Amino acid sequence: MDKTIKTSRRTFLKGSVAIAGASVAGGAAASEADPLITEVQEWASATGVGVDETPYGMPISFEKDVVRRNVEWLTASPISSINFTPIHALDGTITPQGCAFERHHSGAIELRKEDFRLMINGLVDRPLVFSYQDLERFPRENHIYFCECAANTGMEWAGAQLNGAQFTHGMIHNMEYTGVPLRTLLHEAGLGSANDLKNKWVYVEGADASSNGRSIPMEKALDDVLVAFKANGEALRMEHGYPVRLVVPGWEGNMWIKWLRRIEVTDAAVESREETSKYTDVYEDGTARKWTWVMDAKSVITTPSPQMPIDHTRGPMVISGLAWSGHGQITRVDVSKDGGITWETARLGKQGDTKALTRFYLDTEWTGEPMLLQSRAMDETGYVQPTKQQLRDSRGENSVYHNNCIQTWYVDENGVVENVEVS
Amino acid sequence: MGSSRMSKSLSQIVLPVAGGTALALSVALVVANLDYGRSKISSLEQRVEQTSLQAEAARNKASEEAAVVAELKAKVAEIQLAAIENATGGTNLTENAPRKDIAYGLGRAALTEEITAWDxxxxxxxxxxxxxxxxxxxxxxxxxxxxxxxxxxxxxxxxxxxxxxxxxxxxxxxxxxxxxxxxxxxxxxxxxxxxxxxxxxxxxxxxxxxxxxxxxxxxxxxxxxxxxxxxxxxxxxxxxxxxxxxFVIDDRPDREYTRWRGEPCMKNCKSAVEITMRATFLDVTPDEGGESRMDHTASENTPTFVASTDSTNTSVETETLEISALETDPAVVLAGEKVFKKCKACHAVGAGAKNKSGPQLNDLMGRMMGSVDGFKYSKAFKAAMEEGRVWNDAELAAFLAKPKAYMKGTRMSFAGIKKEKDLTAIIEFLRTTSN
CATH class of the missing domain: 1.10.760.10 (Cytochrome c-like domain)
Known part of the structure; x- marks a missing residue:
């Protein structure tokens, strides 16, 4: 048994620096000259590929594993399913569109800009229909926001299940959106008919077969909701709602209606399937909580993590991760190497944007001793990311959604990382 | 506003200089006319005076140029000041889209039949x-x-x-x-x-x-x-x-937010920490495909972390729980059991295994296809039973590699096992399952 494990580890470490042999901190002295330096390599002699080889570039082949992945047993069909962003392999904060997680209820559809229509009706003065071109004529804004599925980390309520940050925390992406504020469109249709806006709602609905629809309180609709048509500078991808999706900053991803086709001002929540039977949290006593729209402060260490074991010698190492809060800015992230006994404050890559991913780093040493890595985010409201136990004590284990607990990675003396729960 | 104020003050500096030059020149002309025809003795004095006037004109020109330079410098400072004012919240050049209550006149009226169709x-x-x-x-x-x-x-x-x-x-x-x-x-x-x-x-x-x-x-x-x-x-x-x-409406503000705010603990927050659950025991993580760096193998010993008295370092105790491995069984069967976790949601094996959304799989090898009592098979499997087809290594391998291709019309929604190694392992495992 022991032997098998060692062999498999050696195989998986093949090509990287052998950890067991390397006890010296930092780089070991080279015993013979590196042929990559002393010999002329092919790429340094022959020419490379010309321009236009790939009119729209894909990542280099060596990065082919940095892709979205699906957990088959989670859902009955990939058409009504979800996959996960490879957050373990990314750095910075912006998620490239091509590897940003997808969640469809009836599959991703191909909707041409020419066939796009957006209707505003209900309690408005002038029910209107906009074309795609109309939207581009309203003053527009650019904002970076995270979009997190309410079910992110949902498989971890009852225990440590999935071995990888991609699978435990990958139902999230962070993009720069270009779009028109929803309030601009609401004012275009006129809110006089709605009278007192306090108890009014905006029901938003998609054009795909699932016709996914959600009720958003008017206060939020008039605040920071965007009707977006670009992400990271280019058109939205089909899987993210091309040509137009809703961006509901800080709120659960299900409300970010894709292929947006209708906005209805109502005097009550529609109580659609996705806001009653789904995306509601069952407490321990069987009572369920609804309208839990805001995604609370949360963080996760992306390296090291189960898919990103430590593959270097002892000495300098960077622990890195992501933090975010639907309530605003991340103000601080602490990191523990001993399962929460001692904490150190990490360095934020840059001042946290509101309702957007913040990158954190702990520049530290790999001593070769086992670690229980945790990260703990704090946001501008002073809220501190809870432990899994705190969440369970408050809600039980049957919530499914809105799990923002502190994640623990166990790093063994070989640098191998595993998803665990701790006392 | 600032711009016009600045140029006004600049003119006040420049004008006296120019005026002074004009005055000096006109005085020089008058003096020249009056003294024309005087003795040549005085002409020397006159030339001296002219020279000094020319010198004064040159001086005036120089100061005029200096004033232009000063004006340009002041303009640069003015622009810089305006930029600082903008940046610090004066006129914001990076403003969001305007919040207007008036309509832009874009879009068209929605027709009643269109609203009926979509609403x-x-x-x-x-x-x-x-x-x-x-x-x-x-x-x-x-x-x-x-x-x-x-x-x-x-x-x-x-x-x-x-x-x-x-x-x-x-x-x-x-x-x-x-x-x-x-x-x-x-x-x-x-x-x-x-x-x-x-x-x-x-x-x-x-x-x-x-x-x-x-x-x-x-x-x-x-x-x-x-x-x-x-x-x-x-x-x-x-x-x-x-x-x-x-249902209750979101009660997190009272239930949680009030309790979970404040300065968190940084040192000696717990006396000891132990691992209570590990994802590799469950092993339900999908294979990554490609060059995976994930190690699904659980190591045998996990440490306990204890808060140390000096609170600067945490000591690690290496003494731990021993995980009992099924060492008596061949490694392949073990590996097969792991692969079978993909199937567990729908298929049961072992003592007392019952049909779930898929039939129980005890004593599968040599069993007639579609023959488990009480299971509602698809037409495809009913037909296979009538043809007398029996599960063996080859049939099972073909089925598990591509279920829908092998048995067209099967209700089993499973994409198939791609790795040869996994196929071999699961077949070895299924050979061992019985009541």
């Missing part, structure tokens, strides 16, 4: 429901035709597809069964969802009457109405849902 949502009080009716008997037929392939003939759910019936009083259990009957708070949601988003792959094709009939049947399958029942827009508001009162 079909139904609210809890029944607003939005079209007129119509449908009874349980009709509903059963429509359901069998359009819904049962995923939701089961009795709304019990096939595979991972949603269960629509039963589950009453399970919401406080470890695994609540959330169905239309046990969980959904409003009947309007059922009608709206069935009418707008179902059937899967053929959404928005059901007539209002068909929808009323299907909803009536779902109520019947939940024992909420009897088999004579007919649902219509008229009696719709009379139906009471079991869990209408089961």
């Amino acid at each position: 079909v949502d139904v609210l809890p009080d029944g607003r939005g429901l079209p007129e119509g009716r449908g009874d349980v008997f009709t509903g059963e037929e429509v359901f069998a035709e359009k819904c049962a392939s995923c939701h089961g003939d009795f709304a019990e759910g096939v595979d991972n597809w949603p269960v629509l019936a039963g589950g009453f009083d399970t919401l406080a259990d470890k695994d609540p069964v959330k169905t239309v009957g046990s969980y959904w708070p409003y009947l309007s949601t059922v009608w709206d969802y069935v009418h707008r988003s179902m059937p899967f792959g053929e959404a928005q094709t059901l007539t209002p009457d068909e929808t009323y009939a299907i909803v009536a049947y779902i109520l019947y399958s939940n024992d909420m109405v009897d088999d004579e029942f007919e649902l219509s827009h008229e009696n719709f508001p009379d139906i009471e849902m079991y869990n209408t009162g089961g």
Whole structure:
């Protein structure tokens, strides 16, 4: 048994620096000259590929594993399913569109800009229909926001299940959106008919077969909701709602209606399937909580993590991760190497944007001793990311959604990382 | 504003200089005219005076140029100052889109028939429901035709597809069964969802009457109405849902936010930490494909972390629990058991294994295909049994590699096992399973 494990580890470490042999901190002295330096390599002699080889570039082949992945047993069909962003392999904060997680209820559809229509009706003065071109004529804004599925980390309520940050925390992406504020469109249709806006709602609905629809309180609709048509500078991808999706900053991803086709001002929540039977949290006593729209402060260490074991010698190492809060800015992230006994404050890559991913780093040493890595985010409201136990004590284990607990990675003396729960 | 003020003050500096030059020049001309014809002795004095006047003119020109330079410098400073003012909240050049209450005049009026076509949502009080009716008997037929392939003939759910019936009083259990009957708070949601988003792959094709009939049947399958029942827009508001009162509005602000704010603990926050659960024991993480760096192998010993007295370092105790491995079984069977975890949601093996959404797999090798008692096989497997086909290594390997290609029409929704090693392992494992 022991032997098998060692062999498999050696195989998986093949090509990287052998950890067991390397006890010296930092780089070991080279015993013979590196042929990559002393010999002329092919790429340094022959020419490379010309321009236009790939009119729209894909990542280099060596990065082919940095892709979205699906957990088959989670859902009955990939058409009504979800996959996960490879957050373990990314750095910075912006998620490239091509590897940003997808969640469809009836599959991703191909909707041409020419066939796009957006209707505003209900309690408005002038029910209107906009074309795609109309939207581009309203003053527009650019904002970076995270979009997190309410079910992110949902498989971890009852225990440590999935071995990888991609699978435990990958139902999230962070993009720069270009779009028109929803309030601009609401004012275009006129809110006089709605009278007192306090108890009014905006029901938003998609054009795909699932016709996914959600009720958003008017206060939020008039605040920071965007009707977006670009992400990271280019058109939205089909899987993210091309040509137009809703961006509901800080709120659960299900409300970010894709292929947006209708906005209805109502005097009550529609109580659609996705806001009653789904995306509601069952407490321990069987009572369920609804309208839990805001995604609370949360963080996760992306390296090291189960898919990103430590593959270097002892000495300098960077622990890195992501933090975010639907309530605003991340103000601080602490990191523990001993399962929460001692904490150190990490360095934020840059001042946290509101309702957007913040990158954190702990520049530290790999001593070769086992670690229980945790990260703990704090946001501008002073809220501190809870432990899994705190969440369970408050809600039980049957919530499914809105799990923002502190994640623990166990790093063994070989640098191998595993998803665990701790006392 | 600032710009005009600055240039005004600059003119005040420049004008006296220019005026002074003009005055000096005119004085020089007058002096020249008066003294013309005087003795040559005085002409020397005159030349001296002229020279000094020329010198003064040159001096004046120089100071004029200096004034221009000063003006340019002041303008640069002025622009810089304006930029600082902008940056610090004066005129913001990076403002968001304007908040205007007036219309831009974009878009066109929505026509009544367009609104009718798209605005079909139904609210809890029944607003939005079209007129119509449908009874349980009709509903059963429509359901069998359009819904049962995923939701089961009795709304019990096939595979991972949603269960629509039963589950009453399970919401406080470890695994609540959330169905239309046990969980959904409003009947309007059922009608709206069935009418707008179902059937899967053929959404928005059901007539209002068909929808009323299907909803009536779902109520019947939940024992909420009897088999004579007919649902219509008229009696719709009379139906009471079991869990209408089961929801509270987001109570996190009081329940959690107030308690979870404040300065968190940084040192000696716990006395000791132990690992209580490990993901590799479950091993339900999918294979990554490609060059995986994930190690699914669990190491045997995990440490306990203890807070040290000097609170600067945490000591690690290496003494730990011993994980009992099934060392007696061949490694391949073990590996196969791991692969089988993909199948466990639908198939049971071992002592007392019962049929789940897939048949139990004890003593599979040598077993006739489609032959497990009490399991409702697809037509494809029924045909295989009639042909007398039997499970063996080759058949099983072909089936598990590409289930839908091997057995066209099988209800097993599983993409197949791609790795040769995994196929071999799971077959070895299935060879060992019996009651």
